Amino acid sequence: MKRIALVTGASRGIGAEVALQLASVGYLVVLNYREKRARADKVVNEIESAGGKAIALQADLADVASVETMVALLADRLGHLDLLVLNASGGLELAAGPDYAMRLNRDAQLTLTELVRPLMRPSSRIVFVTSHQAHFVGQKAVPEDYEPIALSKRAGEDALRGLIPELQQQQIDLAVVSGDMIDGTIIVRLLERRNPEAVAARRDHGVLPTIEEFAQVVVQASTTDIESGQTFYVGGSDYLQYSKNES
Numbered sequence: 414m415k416r417i418a419l420v421t422g423a424s425r426g427i428g429a430e431v432a433l434q435l436a437s438v439g440y441l442v443v444l445n446y447r448e449k450r451a452r453a454d455k456v457v458n459e460i461e462s463a464g465g466k467a468i469a470l471q472a473d474l475a476d477v478a479s480v481e482t483m484v485a486l487l488a489d490r491l492g493h494l495d496l497l498v499l500n501a502s503g504g505l506e507l508a509a510g511p512d513y514a515m516r517l518n519r520d521a522q523l524t525l526t527e528l529v530r531p532l533m534r535p536s537s538r539i540v541f542v543t544s545h546q547a548h549f550v551g552q553k554a555v556p557e558d559y560e561p562i563a564l565s566k567r568a569g570e571d572a573l574r575g576l577i578p579e580l581q582q583q584q585i586d587l588a589v590v591s592g593d594m595i596d597g598t599i600i601v602r603l604l605e606r607r608n609p610e611a612v613a614a615r616r617d618h619g620v621l622p623t624i625e626e627f628a629q630v631v632v633q634a635s636t637t638d639i640e641s642g643q644t645f646y647v648g649g650s651d652y653l654q655y656s657k658n659e660s
Contacts, residue, residue: 420500
């Protein structure tokens, strides 16, 4: 039976590249997008042109009714799920309210996880995508503009880790992929507009990982044997001293 992966925020950037790479190793990929259907369809067409299988499903992850509709469509059309890649995040958008980061980066991640769990087969996996600045928040200073995102993404990670005992009963593993600022992503572009010094400071530590390099590690975390709760790190060697103290 075909392995099926749902990748959130998959119409561009890291999510799109993860979708492309998962399709190349045999997954039927469901690309979640919030509003840019044409962009999502372009990724689907690229996957199918290379011989893979993909579909695009719309949902605003911060809107529970929208997510419920997406999951119902997924269940009706495909019947099961083997991999959930929680890639979508946000909070730097100009129109975002003060609670938006927490609603998206924590609450929405948990809501989607709970809604798809009944579809996930034994030996399935959930992969949570985060940043070093979020993963190590409280241990290393973060730019002021990014702090709400860092705190909310860490809250999302902690909440998912809290589900590990329940997930293991269902034979679902959790992996976390944490990366330095990733060159070319929308988050880095938005941060450069607000606080270019913060991005420059990260570049001073070395070459930032590319979207392709980061996506390769997400796919590795999705497809290799792991211990549930395992964290994969990409770039940012100055952060990794803190990984020894990770709970």
